Amino acid sequence: MSAQPSASAPLFFSYSPRTQLILHSSLTSAQLFAFLAPPAFLVSSLALKRTSFSIRGLMRYSASGAALGAVAGAGVGGARAGSASDLEVNAKLGQMASFGKSSLDETSVRRNDYATIGAALSALLTPAIFLKRAPLPALVLGGASVGLGLGAAGYYIEGATKGEPKAV
Numbered sequence: 393m394s395a396q397p398s399a400s401a402p403l404f405f406s407y408s409p410r411t412q413l414i415l416h417s418s419l420t421s422a423q424l425f426a427f428l429a430p431p432a433f434l435v436s437s438l439a440l441k442r443t444s445f446s447i448r449g450l451m452r453y454s455a456s457g458a459a460l461g462a463v464a465g466a467g468v469g470g471a472r473a474g475s476a477s478d479l480e481v482n483a484k485l486g487q488m489a490s491f492g493k494s495s496l497d498e499t500s501v502r503r504n505d506y507a508t509i510g511a512a513l514s515a516l517l518t519p520a521i522f523l524k525r526a527p528l529p530a531l532v533l534g535g536a537s538v539g540l541g542l543g544a545a546g547y548y549i550e551g552a553t554k555g556e557p558k559a560v
Contacts, residue, residue: 409481410473416488416500417469418462423507425461427541429454448526451518451534458537503547510543511536 407415433453437445473481488500518535519528526534 409478409485412485413473413481414466414469417472418465419504419507420500421465421468422458422462423503423540423544425464425541426454426458426537427545429457429461430538430541432457446525447522448530451522451526451530451537453534454537454541455530455533458540503544506547506550507540507543510539510541510546512539514539514542 430450430453433450434445437443437449443449476484515532515536518538519531522531
């Protein structure tokens with residue numbers, strides 16, 4: 393059972409099955425770390441007083457969190473895909489493409505779309521708001537990281553408020 397190319401994610405399905413699993417794991421982990429990094433920085437700087445709070449530090453911490461999440465997710469996905477047989481990899485992709493009654497288009501792709509839109513908007517808005525407080529590259533990358541996490545979280549919040557449970 394192999395996952396068929398989807399009209400909404402043709403680039404994803406153009407890779408080998410093992411690479412698809414690694415990319416999926418990497419993106420999911422980056423979204424999680426991007427969501428958790430800003431609150432972790434705020435707790436570290438405001439509550440624990442380990443560092444002083446600054447926009448530059450927040451943006452740097454956010455971008456580092458998303459990058460670390462992507463690398464960690466790729467490592468975990470690579471370990472899983474490397475230890476699995478071709479049949480198991482194809483079964484996992486088939487499971488991703490038809491999880492329960494919903495499809496990959498309704499869950500992962502939609503969450504990824506929300507995260508991408510959030511990253512793009514935040515990468516544009518953050519420098520517009522905080523331009524004098526940090527260097528432009530830090531604002532763009534940090535803003536994109538914050539938007540990545542908030543977009544993915546927004547997808548789950550939307551599902552919770554509509555009463556539609558979503559698969560994680």
